[in-house]
Amino acid sequence: MxxxxxxxxxxxxxxxxxxxxxxxxxxxxxxxxxxxxxxxxxxxxxxxSRRVLEITALSVGISYPPSLLFLIGVLFLLMVAIGQSVSLSRLSQSNHKLAQEVALLRKTVTSNINCKKQQDNC
Amino acid sequence: MRFRGNGKVLVIVPAFNEAANLRAVAEDLRCFTGDVLVVDDGSTDGTAALAEKLGLMCVSHPFNLGIGGTIQTGLKYAFENGYELAIQFDGDGQHRADQIDLIVGPYRNGAADLVIGSRTLPGGYKMGRARWLGSRFFFRLIKLLSGKAIYDPTSGFRCYGRKAILLFSQYYPDDYPEVECIITAARYGLTILEIPVLMRPRLSGCSSINRRKSAYYMLKVSLALIVDSMRSTPALEDAEPWI
Known part of the structure; x- marks a missing residue:
């Protein structure tokens, strides 16, 4: 080796x-x-096995096998990056929605508490 | 024609670090009969506490979401609490409470579901040159994509009827929403009308869009407009909660 x-x-x-x-x-x-x-x-x-790469490259007409490796690598990373952007967008969307829900719920809760306090005072 | 406009009215005041201007805004809104909701977008200058002290209702985002999310929170509140009308009224003092009746008018007489208070129609206030150019550009693009002629598409002084509240509490653009939501409204068949109004120059602080950002703004909004006009119109989830 x-x-x-x-x-x-x-x-x-x-x-x-x-x-x-x-x-x-x-x-x-x-x-x-x-x-x-x-x-x-x-x-x-x-x-x-270096043979795997060489055989695949030659069979698709690429005379310099390492360039096939680069092609696959770049395409793969590109797909992964796009996938990450998609999940990031989805996450920020749900984060956004959650923040709004929290704001509205907190408003409901505090006004309920204030209402209760007023009732207790009477 | 169905009689409308007698339901509850909510004034939505989006506020991000507007403590310096909020007192004047509250003072201005004192003559207005209706509820006022300050939507504090994660301010760090005590905007929320000041709003409570001034006797205004307030909801606070746990962190900053941007203007789109802030308006939408207000509209969600309006939707959930059965308001028939919502007015978007900036927290920086530009908008005038005495002009609210003007933009509510077209909704009441059935002419529009979304009314935009315009600065460019005769009698409005003068905007800067860059902003004017941007508005012209968006005017053309909106005309092309939806056939609507809106002369001041970036104005944030708006009246949302119940159809608009229903729509925008579900779909509202994130950043720089003013222009894009016109296309969304047109896509859903809402009637949109522009009314000339008076506005003041800003009290303090500066516009959220500066020169450096404006190129990005134009590009991002243009893309959003084109993509939005290609979208389909899925049915809205909850119909007519007021009837």
Missing amino acids: DLTKVVSLSISLTIFFFVVWLIKERRLREKYALLWLFTSLFIILLTI
Whole structure:
């Protein structure tokens, strides 16, 4: 085994175990956990066998296999970023709604309390 | 034609750090017969406490939501508490209580569900040049997208009839909502009317839109207008709670 393989394998294994640890600690929701688990497995697969990448690249007409890797990586990150923006928008929308509900509920509660106080005074 | 306009009226005063202006606004609104609700958008200068002291109703957001969310909270309150009319009345002292009857008029006689108090029609107050250019641009865009001619689409002095309250308590744009909600209203078939009103120059503080932000503002609102005019019109959840 050459040095580059050792280095890349240890990096990809670290990523894999980091993801597993995050899931174990419940810091990642299942939805995202699965995504990152498969991603890290894919990275491990690529480091173990360089042939996989070479064969795929050549079969789709890419003569320099690493550029296929970059293409996949960039597209993947782009999709993930868009997905994050979508969930962020959804979250801020529900946050917005909650803040309004809290404001209105607090108003109802305080006016009920004031009403009760007035009744008690009589 | 059904007789309308006899129900409760709520004046919604959006306020973000307006403690310096609120006293004058409350004084101005004293002659108005109806409820006044200050919507404090997470102010840090004691706006809410001052509003209570001045004898106004007040709801407070736990943190800052922006002008869209603030108006919407007021409209949700109006909706839940059975108000027939809501008036948007800025907390910075620009709007005049003696002009409220003017913008309520078209709702009462059945001519409009949403009335906009306009500064550009004859008799209004003079706005800055940049704001005027922006208004012209939005005038054209709104005309193109909805066929409505609104000369002062950024005016925040408005009267919402019950249809508008129902609609906007469910769908109201987040930031810079004034222009976009005209398109939303048109999409839902609300009648919109503009009435010339008098306004004052601001008492203190400055407009939320400065020169640096205005390019972003134009772009963001234009996009929002175009996208909004492409939306479908899903049925509103709760119909006619006042009848």
